[in-house]
Amino acid sequence: MGCLLPATAQPATPSVNPRSVEARSSAKVIKVATRVVPPFVIEENKRLTGFSIDLWRSIANEMGVQTTFVVQPDVNQLLQTVQSRQADLGIAAVSITSDRYKSLDFSQPILESGLQILVRDESASHFSPLSIMAVFFSPALWQVLGVMVLLILIPAHIIWWLERRNPQGMLSNTAYFPGIFQACWWSAATLATQADEMPKSAASRVIAVIWMFTSVVFVAYFTATVTTSLTIQQLRGTINGPEDLPNKRVATTAGSTSAVYLAEHNAEVLEFPRIDEAYTALLQKKADAVVFDSPVLLYYAAQAGRGKVHTVGPVFRRESYGIVFPPNSPHEKAVNEALLTLRENGTYQDLYDKWFTSKSPQD
Missing domain, CATH: 3.40.190.10 (Periplasmic binding protein-like II)
Structure with missing residues (x-):
């Protein structure tokens, strides 16, 4: 067998x-x-x-x-x-x-990480009239202008008080009104280095010299403040941290913890299957920002997105992978x-x- x-x-x-x-x-x-x-x-x-x-x-x-x-x-x-x-x-x-x-x-x-915000890099754009106007409504500039008004009023009152006693003084009218207006004009003109008349009394001239040196320092400070405000206005956008996300169009990936966070904080969430689609939406101005894991955004900003995007604000909503x-x-x-x-x-x-x-x- x-x-x-x-x-x-x-x-x-x-x-x-x-x-x-x-x-x-x-x-x-x-x-x-x-x-x-x-x-x-x-x-x-x-x-x-x-x-x-x-x-x-x-x-x-x-x-x-x-x-x-x-x-x-x-x-x-x-x-x-x-x-x-x-x-x-x-x-x-x-x-x-x-x-x-x-x-x-x-x-x-x-890995320990958290969420971060990615925005378009628009720092190379030119100053616009609106951005310049925004500087004049900034709190820092109004504080400087307030100090300037005080600096004009103080020497103006001193000069008025000294000059009103001098018959040959620069005041055409020694009464408080309109004498103080003439003194304020002189003080403001001196601040702008445009004074066309000087006080006559010795004490008034000492005050005038001190005010001239003070004016030089103040003008330099004022110029630096305006320049700084313009620079910051140019570099800053409408989104600079998590507190700016509500009511903004923010892209992220579907089902992620960032999508949950954005929905909880009243952002207009644009969900995409892949993070590179969120980057594209940002670059095409279909989104105002991208919110996602900090290491991922930092990597993109340093590699493919260099010169096009940058991260803003701190890392928030700490999480572990x-x-x-x-x-x-x-x-x-x-x-x-x-x-x-x-x-x-x-x-x-x-x-x-x-x-x-x-x-x-x-x-």
């Missing part, structure tokens, strides 16, 4: 998601959901780089596992992919929030242990310096 030998099994070709940019055959492969958000995740020529990608590869190396990356269009899709267990975990610029903790688990924080897991994930403990190891052996610090300290993180 003949025996049948089993046919040699042919290795099956693994099915790869068309948006997966890295997949390797392994007995133990972890599927990782991510999204493109420089400098955390950068996609170039179908290959992923960035802080989050480098960090995960170091974690995977510590765990002895291989990885399949699946790129999702936005943070909502990323979280849904993990929650439905279509991916074992997710990593990108994912903020740890109490609302997300209700249905997902997170690793220990991998973490690796997201489905509930009761078998990988969470191992990932946290690997993170601790990377912090202790200096690998984490090296990656942080590479992407957030160096001038050219991709070099």
